[in-house]
Amino acid sequence: MTRTMIRYAPLLILAALWEALTRLGIVPRSLLPPVSDVFAAFVGMLRDGSLLSNAAESFGRGAAGLAAAVLIGFLLGAGMALRPRFHAVIGPLVQAFYPLPKTALVPLVMIWFGLGDIGKIVLIFLGCLLPVTLGTYNGVRGVDRVLVWSARSLGARPREVVLEVMLPAALPQILTGLRTATAFAFLLMVASELIIANNGLGYLIGSLGDNGAYPAMYAAIFTVIALGFCADQAFAALSAHLLRWRA
Amino acid sequence: MSCEAIGARLPGQARPSVPWAWLQGAGLRASGVIAVLAIWAVVGQLGLVRPFLLPPLPAVVAQLGGDLASGGFAISAATTLYRALVGFALACAIGIPVGIMISRHRLVGWFVTPIVSVGFPTPTLAFLPIFMLWFGVFDLSKIVMTAFSTVFTVIAAADAGTRGVERHLVWSAQSLGARRREIFLEVMLPAAMPQILTGLQVALPLALIVEVAAEMLMGGDGLGGRMLQAENYADSVGVYAGIVEIAAVGAVAVALMARLRYRLLRWHAEAAER
Amino acid sequence: MSNPATVDGIAIEHLSFAYRSRTGAEVRALDDISLSVPNASFHALLGPSGCGKSTLLYCIGGFLPVTSGSIRTAKGVVTEPGPERGVVFQNFALFPWKTVLQNVLYGLGKRGTKGEQARQRARSFIDLVHLTGFEDSFPSQLSGGMQQRAALARTLAADPDILLMDEPFGALDAQTRRIMQEELLAIWRQTRKTVVFVTHDVAEAVYLADTISVMSARPGRIRQTIAAGFNQEADHGVFKRPAFTELVEHIWELVRAEVDQARGVQAV
Numbered sequence: 001m002t003r004t005m006i007r008y009a010p011l012l013i014l015a016a017l018w019e020a021l022t023r024l025g026i027v028p029r030s031l032l033p034p035v036s037d038v039f040a041a042f043v044g045m046l047r048d049g050s051l052l053s054n055a056a057e058s059f060g061r062g063a064a065g066l067a068a069a070v071l072i073g074f075l076l077g078a079g080m081a082l083r084p085r086f087h088a089v090i091g092p093l094v095q096a097f098y099p100l101p102k103t104a105l106v107p108l109v110m111i112w113f114g115l116g117d118i119g120k121i122v123l124i125f126l127g128c129l130l131p132v133t134l135g136t137y138n139g140v141r142g143v144d145r146v147l148v149w150s151a152r153s154l155g156a157r158p159r160e161v162v163l164e165v166m167l168p169a170a171l172p173q174i175l176t177g178l179r180t181a182t183a184f185a186f187l188l189m190v191a192s193e194l195i196i197a198n199n200g201l202g203y204l205i206g207s208l209g210d211n212g213a214y215p216a217m218y219a220a221i222f223t224v225i226a227l228g229f230c231a232d233q234a235f236a237a238l239s240a241h242l243l244r245w246r247a
Numbered sequence: 248m249s250c251e252a253i254g255a256r257l258p259g260q261a262r263p264s265v266p267w268a269w270l271q272g273a274g275l276r277a278s279g280v281i282a283v284l285a286i287w288a289v290v291g292q293l294g295l296v297r298p299f300l301l302p303p304l305p306a307v308v309a310q311l312g313g314d315l316a317s318g319g320f321a322i323s324a325a326t327t328l329y330r331a332l333v334g335f336a337l338a339c340a341i342g343i344p345v346g347i348m349i350s351r352h353r354l355v356g357w358f359v360t361p362i363v364s365v366g367f368p369t370p371t372l373a374f375l376p377i378f379m380l381w382f383g384v385f386d387l388s389k390i391v392m393t394a395f396s397t398v399f400t401v402i403a404a405a406d407a408g409t410r411g412v413e414r415h416l417v418w419s420a421q422s423l424g425a426r427r428r429e430i431f432l433e434v435m436l437p438a439a440m441p442q443i444l445t446g447l448q449v450a451l452p453l454a455l456i457v458e459v460a461a462e463m464l465m466g467g468d469g470l471g472g473r474m475l476q477a478e479n480y481a482d483s484v485g486v487y488a489g490i491v492e493i494a495a496v497g498a499v500a501v502a503l504m505a506r507l508r509y510r511l512l513r514w515h516a517e518a519a520e521r
Numbered sequence: 522m523s524n525p526a527t528v529d530g531i532a533i534e535h536l537s538f539a540y541r542s543r544t545g546a547e548v549r550a551l552d553d554i555s556l557s558v559p560n561a562s563f564h565a566l567l568g569p570s571g572c573g574k575s576t577l578l579y580c581i582g583g584f585l586p587v588t589s590g591s592i593r594t595a596k597g598v599v600t601e602p603g604p605e606r607g608v609v610f611q612n613f614a615l616f617p618w619k620t621v622l623q624n625v626l627y628g629l630g631k632r633g634t635k636g637e638q639a640r641q642r643a644r645s646f647i648d649l650v651h652l653t654g655f656e657d658s659f660p661s662q663l664s665g666g667m668q669q670r671a672a673l674a675r676t677l678a679a680d681p682d683i684l685l686m687d688e689p690f691g692a693l694d695a696q697t698r699r700i701m702q703e704e705l706l707a708i709w710r711q712t713r714k715t716v717v718f719v720t721h722d723v724a725e726a727v728y729l730a731d732t733i734s735v736m737s738a739r740p741g742r743i744r745q746t747i748a749a750g751f752n753q754e755a756d757h758g759v760f761k762r763p764a765f766t767e768l769v770e771h772i773w774e775l776v777r778a779e780v781d782q783a784r785g786v787q788a789v
Contacts, residue, residue, distance in 0.1 A: 007360070007361055008361045009361075010357065010358045010359075010360075010361050010362060011361050011362065011365065014362075031380060031381055085275065088272065088275040088276050089275055089276070089278050089279040090279055091276070091279075092276050092277070092279055092280055093279040093280060093283070096280065096494070096498075098452075098501070099452060099494060099497035099498040099500065099501040100490070100493060100494040100497050101452065101455040101456040101458075101459045101493060101497055102456060103456050103457075103459045103460040103463065103471070104459050104470075104471065104474065104489070104490055104493040104494070105490070106460075106463060106475075107463075107474050107475055107477065107478035107486045107489070108486055108487070108490060110478055111299065111300060111478065111483050111486060112300055144612075144614070145584075146610045146612065146614040147614055147616065149579075149582065149584045149602065149608060149610075149614070150608060150610065150614040150616075150672075150675075151616075151627070152583075152584070152601070152602035153582060153583075153584075153602040153603065153604065153606060153607060153608045153676075153681075154604060154607075154627055154628035154631055154675070154676075154679050155603070155604040155628060155631030155632055155679065156627075156631055160631075164627075165616065168616070168618045169616075169617075169618075171618070179368075182368075183368045183369075183370075186369065186370040187370040187372055187456070189370070190370040190372050190373045191370075191372055191460040194372070194375065194376075194460070194464055195460070195463050195464055195475070202373070205373060205376055206376060209376040209379075209380070214380070217376060217377075218377070221373045221374060221376070221377065224369075224370060224373045225365065225369045225370070225371075225373060228368060228369035228370050229364075229365050229368065229369050231368075232368035232369070243618075245617055245618040245619075245659040245660075245661060246617070246661060247661035
């Protein structure tokens with residue numbers, strides 16, 4: 001417990017510095033409200049439910065988009081790694097899609113789906129698709145062939161080999177892809193909700209800013225950051241558990 | 248995780264010596280892209296989808312041609328690239344030294360690590376309203392936003408690269424008489440380069456993603472800003488053309504970065520594989 | 522009435538294997554190889570690096586498709602991998618996400634042996650390779666020698682007729698290698714499998730094998746097959762016997778001739 005506190009102490013120091021600088025008036029409060037004000041606003045938003053309701057909207061969309069990306073991306077990546085014909089056709093499309101900044105799809109998504117949930121979900125899906133696909137592709141491709149051969153010579157049929165050998169062997173890289181995808185899900189969630197502002201945490205941040213409610217805006221921003229951090233930590237813990245067989 | 252690998256041939260899929268087989272392979276590889284374009288053209292012709300949702304391919308091509316000819320594309324692309332690259336350069340200038348120092352100075356390591364572990368996986372784009380508050384809605388806030396979003400990736404990569412330097416390399420240099428500064432410049436930096444460059448290759452697309460989002464939010468010029476404008480005016484041709492333009496800029500940036508990597512790492516095993 | 526397509530042991534007839542390299546050129550890795558390995562005998566494949574001895578092993582294993590010719594065992598013509606031909610690889614090829622016990626149980630599960638009966642059988646093989654107590658360890662927690670024992674236990678537990686071993690002790694240090702050689706011989710004498718053993722260590726081949734095939738460099742052919750027969754006794758003292766060292770020297774000269782030929786040097 002103390003180890004964790006020492007590890008994260010610099011953040012507390014920064015927070016203390018922040019409070020000091022603003023309270024002493026060195027930094028104008030209009031630009032940077034004191035930590036205590038931000039915290040008070042945070043509690044206020046929790047109480048009046050605005051934080052939770054918007055968070056629920058955001059998470060619902062983010063989870064849906066991410067889940068769809070994981071499913072499709074996994075199939076795409078595995079398909080490309082295992083079937084050269086499929087790889088030949090789909091590979092160039094993936095490669096063409098890769099350098100496009102996914103936020104550029106926001107206007108397109110607005111044209112197709114208007115301002116509703118589906119559009120944002122589709123955006124998150126498209127943005128998370130590539131990391132999952134790449135992670136799965138690299139993971140399956142990287143499976144040592146002697147593992148596959150050992151399984152075959154022990155009597156495993158080709159389908160069993162894919163499920164019982166290739167999948168576990170590819171898991172480390174698949175999980176890395178998933179972790180990246182999770183971070184992208186948060187990024188696109190925020191981006192889409194800032195630009196298509198009707199509900200969600202991104203909308204909350206934007207509208208609070210527009211109304212000049214800066215302590216609350218800061219509170220909402222740090223809430224999003226904290227949620228992203230917790231999601232990543234949870235994922236790291238899950239990975240560590242799933243991959244505990246590693247050296 | 249290299250994306251170029253996905254488009255490349257699978258090992259064992261040697262280039263066939265018989266021309267017909269090669270044509271077959273190349274045809275297969277182009278078929279995906281051709282199919283998409285063909286479907287687009289056909290759907291437009293048959294009027295299966297409202298032109299607003301999927302404008303006819305010729306109209307988009309015409310718009311692209313117009314943007315190129317008028318210099319509009321060049322100006323917007325230059326604006327977006329300028330802001331993204333300056334932010335990216337700032338992130339490198341700060342991030343690489345800091346990342347290297349993490350494993351070499353305990354205090355720096357202790358202080359920076361939690362900040363990076365929070366900043367790295369989180370949607371730093373959420374800070375955009377704060378930067379707009381501090382720096383206004385012009386170039387500066389966009390540059391700061393881009394830099395802020397990418398610096399953590401760069402720091403993490405520089406840290407990993409420095410830590411990963413084989414200590415036998417350092418020991419060899421020491422026993423051959425090199426001094427601390429020389430070891431740093433002549434041994435550690437080159438040895439850490441592959442991983443640092445990998446981090447940069449991840450950070451650059453991220454810079455573009457953030458820059459485009461920032462432009463859409465703040466409005467104005469640049470490829471992202473113009474695309475959102477097009478959307479506001481229900482100009483779907485403009486939106487589609489904008490996507491192609493941004494994709495092109497992104498592709499060029501990624502390709503240049505890969506080229507830079509190849510240049511700097513000519514000695515590395517990777518280069519030998521080409 | 523025996524099926525003419527099946528043989529005791531392994532019968533390789535006019536086997537060739539070719540593939541296309543990166544540049545598109547055709548590479549003949551194995552050229553017209555004919556070899557007969559009697560049932561329950563220990564056969565070593567020796568040769569310079571790149572001569573195709575591992576490739577030959579992989580063909581017998583059914584992992585690589587033959588270009589021409591055939592390989593037959595008691596189960597018929599070899600077309601794909603099967604549990605009657607067990608394999609042990611140089612880098613152990615243990616499933617790193619499974620414990621030792623789970624690895625050994627894998628092949629048993631495929632044969633339909635499950636439950637307590639399977640566990641008992643698995644444990645008996647783990648005991649056979651002297652890994653008792655490490656059933657619940659992951660491969661990453663074991664030394665190289667222990668991992669190789671686990672791999673051996675996994676292969677043996679599936680009860681193959683034929684054991685294909687691809688430089689299994691190549692990744693181990695010299696001391697562990699000696700111990701493993703002795704243990705392998707003891708297990709072989711006990712179980713009397715047909716073994717095809719690939720190695721580049723001449724002394725190891727002479728110590729372990731009934732017969733040794735020396736292969737030529739690319740394209741891989743069998744230059745000579747020589748009888749050894751020092752493997753009836755366990756102890757390493759046999760290494761010092763004059764007959765042993767003479768045979769090792771003789772075979773070493775053969776191999777060196779192949780190495781020189783591969784390098785294009787005239788044999789004096």
